[in-house]
Amino acid sequence: MSTLHSPSAQVVRQAIDWSLRLRQPEVDPRLYEQCTQWRSAHADHEQAWQRVQTLSSDLNSTFDALPGAGQTFETLENSARQLSRRRTLKLLSGTVLLGSAGSWLARDYPAWNADFSTGIGQCQSYRLADGSQLQLNTDSVASLAGPGQLQLERGELLLDCTTPVSVAGRHGHFEAQAGRFVIRQEASRSRVSVLQGQLSIHGVGGPVTQVAAGQHYWVDTKGVQRLAELDMEAGAWAQGLIVTRNMRLADFLAELGRYRRGYLGCTDDIAGLRLSGVYRLADTDQLLAMLPKTLPVQLNYRTRWWITLQRQV
Template sequence: MSSEQIIQQAANWLTRLHDEDVSEAERRAFEAWCQADPRHGVAIERMRGLWGSFDTVPAQPARIALKRAFPTPRARGAQVVGLLGVLLCGWLSLEHMPVWMADQRTGVGERRQIALADGSQLQLNSNSAVDVKFDGHQRVIELLQGELWVDVAKDAQRPFVVRTNQGTATALGTRYLVKRAADGSTLVTVIESTVAVKGQASESVKVTAGQRSVVDHGRAQPPQPIGNADADAWTRGLLKVNDQPLTEVLQTLASYRHGLLRFDAAALGDMRVSGVFKLDDTSAALSALADNLPIQVEYFTDLLVVVKPR
């Protein structure tokens, strides 16, 4: 069954459960549906989370209109949950739907370490999602969004592969990072040993410790040295930069913040940064940047921050 079908079924069940005349038999059927497939329970819980967040939305015109159309909480619940499935199926495009139903995922500003069944260690960066597909022949991590770090356990009989829409990164050793960049490319950075990086439309290239390869338009580029960059500092909650463009630093900080961090890249383009910043306190990082560079940081709300030249 497709993810879209599961989401629609989940919406139908929640709609039915909000009806006053729901029977005990229907409740038992719902519990059986939840237990029939692990994905069913995941869809229900995530949809309940979205539905629950509705009551925290400020009294904006759309919410006021909804309350007027459906005066009682029960009527409003039945109608909104029914619409939720339709809206989600439209919003969750072929790109977003797998992320919403991913085996493992992190929210904005969250990092998570995961022990895999084979003994490998996986860590997800902020706003990332993966599917884990292990069988008797291979170990595959589908990186659906964001960035991961992996320390691979040895298993000569089962290759360890990280796959994105651009290609694959197969471990020939242990530790490496894979990132799906905002521009659609995939970045593979090797911390230890060697990784074979292969684009969908190219031969594989070997990337060794201290090197990085970019896979774009299905082609793996020749590896380039990363110099003294601490590429996996984020796994320790740090952003370490050495003479890096300010705009790149702001983009990284923005990926750890809820809401919007806005700036004019052209106006800030010639500014560069060196330093160490805590990713768990991006406001402190922005304050430190403002103390050391000719910029000002303006907070219009907690969800809207603007950085501009002073």
């Protein structure tokens, strides 16, 4: 269990500002000393500084591996130097993006102003004030909207509650008196799975739908649709697992790709191969290396961040 504590958005902006100033050519040596003083003034300053530096390093590594993206981060930096400070912060926070690799930057950049967030490959657990336990899956963002109210802004959550709670999402909002449920928000629809208790789905312009334990629904702007079954266990990720039931290889790789950076896919002739089993997410490279032992496939590494599975020769 992790205790929620992150630097404020203002402190993070200050860290970004210091980082940009120190990247300028011919930096005044006194600026380094001033930055050191700022970092040592408060523990939050140092935490924000380290996160910004880690992000910068990760972005350079990711962009280096992307075709045509070699100059993207450099372009981003150079453009930022020519903009006002306010626009620079927007640029680096992901609201303004440059180049074809912009979506990679948006995906990797942490949601500094959210109450709860996770990076790629990270799952996090939080204890809320009302005693509920919130778990966020990889690359997810949620915020408190009031007592017993959550806003799912991106990704997937699992909520275990003993008091009334509501979750607002892009495609509707969901209410439970008590229970355990998973909500996964995608671009065009959301998936709801009730593990215990009961949940009410309030769709956009439609009637309220009651969901019982063991049931799953898709929710979009057109309505609510019951799913007969899932090809993977809805809440297994909270235990660091993917549990599949006759799942297509292409769908499995798409799911696994949520937990790692870069491209992960397969050729069309093996996309329909099926997997059933329990797979640990702790090391996705090791997981991938095991696939040729159970399926007639081989891994083709274009780079560390660009992997294609093809039929075994």
